[in-house]
Amino acid sequence: MPKLLPPLIGESLRRSQGLEIASNLLPIRSGFGFDHRVMEQVVLAEALSLRYGTYTAVNKVTLAISRGDCFGLLGPNGAGKSTFIRLLYGARLRDEGELLVLGMDPQISPRQLKKRIGVVPQENCLDDHLSVEENLRIFGAYHGLYGTAFRIRVEELLKFMSLDAKRDAGVKQLSGGMQRRLAFVRALLHRLDFLILDEPTTGLDPAVRQLLWEKVHELNREGVTILLTTHYMEEAQKLCRNVAIMNEGSLATEGRPGDLIQKHVPGFVAIFDRKSLEARVSEAALKTRFDISFSLEPIQILIRAPNLETLLNLAKEWQTEPLMIRPSNLEDVFLKISGKDLDRYA
Amino acid sequence: MLETFRLAWKVVEHHWMVYRKNLFSNSSITISDPIFFTLAFGFGLGAYVQDIDGRSYLIFMAPGLAAGAALLTSFFECSYGTYFRLNFDGTFKAMLTSPVGVSEIIFGELLWVAIKGAFMTFVISFVLGVFGLIQWPFIWLVPIAGALVGVACGSIGLLATTLVKNIDQFQVVYSFLIAPIYFLSGMFFPIHPDQGWIYWLVQISPLYHGTRLVQSFLWQDGIAENSLIHFPALILLTGILGVFAYRRFKRKLQLI
Secondary structure, X not given: OOOOOHHHOOHHHHHOOHHHHHHHHOEOOXXXXXXXXXXXXXXXXXXXXXXXXXXXXXXXXXXXEEOOOEEEEEOXXXXXXXXXXXXXXXXXXXXEEEEEEOOEOOOOOHHHHHOOEEEEXXXXXXXXXXXXXXXXXXXXXXXXXXXXXXXXXXXXHHHHOOOHHHOOOEHHHOOHHHHHHHHHHHHOOOOOOEEEEEOOOOOOOHHHHHHHHHHHHHHHHOOOEEEXXXXXXXXXXXXXXXXXXXXXXXXXXXXXXXXXXXXXXXOEEEEEEHHHHHOOOOHHHHHOOOOOEEEEOOOEEXXXXXXXXXXXHHHHHHOOOOOEEEEOOHHHHHHHHOOOOEOOOO | OHHHHHHHHHHHXXXXXXXXXXXHHXXXXXXXXXXXXXXXXXXXXXXXXXXXXXXXXXXXXXXXXXXXXHHHHHHHHHHHHHHHHHHOOOHHHHHHOOOOOHHHHHHHXXXXXXXXXXXXXXXXXHHHHHOOOOXXXXXXXXXXXHHHHHHHHHHHHHHHHHHOOOHHHHHHHHHXXXXXHHHOOOOOOOOOHHHOHHHXXXXXXXXXXXXXXXXXXXXXXXHHHHHHHHHHHHHHHHHHHHHHHHHHHHHHHOOO
């Protein structure tokens, strides 16, 4: 697998361009309310809001994403993640708040900003009428990329995403996974500092998902800051150093995945077959237990307790073997924050 | 400004890349309509119609068909075509993740229909010329009128795209706006002040002014006086429609 060319991505190229570095070192304009230097933060949002009529899609979101981070934005459907992402590259205009991305206000300098960020939108938005190569050629043209260097770049990226055999294929001839990989290639054509991935692996099979995780990880190692939205908690836990959970347009919580688990859902989760457990203990009885929390799912019941011993004792008391006992994870945090967890003791 | 133009041109390049994939089917309606209008109205009906201002009905109608092609190509491109790019193909969504912005997308759409309008008007004039239905010397002026009609009617298409709730509603716009513009543009019968409300109504039709210009170029008749009247009128209407379409479509693009 060829190594992704560092000179075209991230810090190294910009180091050779003194001006860009110098502009990054400029402190944020006065009155913004942050003390950080732009250099350290790729995204700085303060009380960012966007409304559609009476509906508030993004509600006073304050968030900072550090350079080099891989940041996960989690939340249920309709939480405002995609709208927040669109605000970052200027495709939506905020109603309130302040926003700087790579030191630039997306509403003031969208073109300059978009020359340095790559976006993989939720829908691939590939041109079905064109071939793989044509899709990349026209997108390269938007970035002002032509010639031999660009062709070499395209070849490398196609190899990087294992698409080199499909260069002349029409988009419609590609599988869903290939189309997603092509959307990645399109976002990586230019030199970028910040990659935004909106639900990058939704609807993909586990093998393609693993491949894309590997590529995202590789890009992050090369120095590209990454923001991804996802429904897959495993994805967030594997890839992201920091995550934030959005719910109904607001930021519910943020931090390192491990810290969030400890803060919101410490302990272990036992998963019981719903029918078997309901035959032995009623929902009303579960509600009287203040040492556990539980979540009713269609065919399972999840019981969470701060320690393993409590769960084992409960299983003995109810004379039912759990299907599985596991440490709590980000999914439990997500369920709790999004209000789907009937928490009793937190 | 230069960068805006460069990016708008890239939008045009994109549309051309897609358009040329199905060149024949994409251009067939614009080219076949004038041919069959010439056959049916010119050769067919024309035999029963007396000369108009000393011209046979076929020669009277020919320049209008060329101008009308600019209306049809630009309206269809900026209605159905733009609607697809906006709602189904994700073309604009993808463009907005690149340095292309909403202004460049709109300028690109209008530049594309200006080129298509100019090209179609010229090609049809050329074909009519081959059949001896036009005067050749001023054919090179025809694309200018075609481009302006293209931008004006493309703007109507963009406005329609901001208003329709679904793609079927374009049929209503076509039936009650575009078809009347097409048939009341001075293409099929001359427009005179004694026609009352029709005369005053067609003054706000970009195609009427475009038709009058193309007629004067291809009949080689009254080019200077017609240009002095109809170029400013067409430019004004194009400007008004263009600004209106830009504002409304910009808001639409900011919500995708």
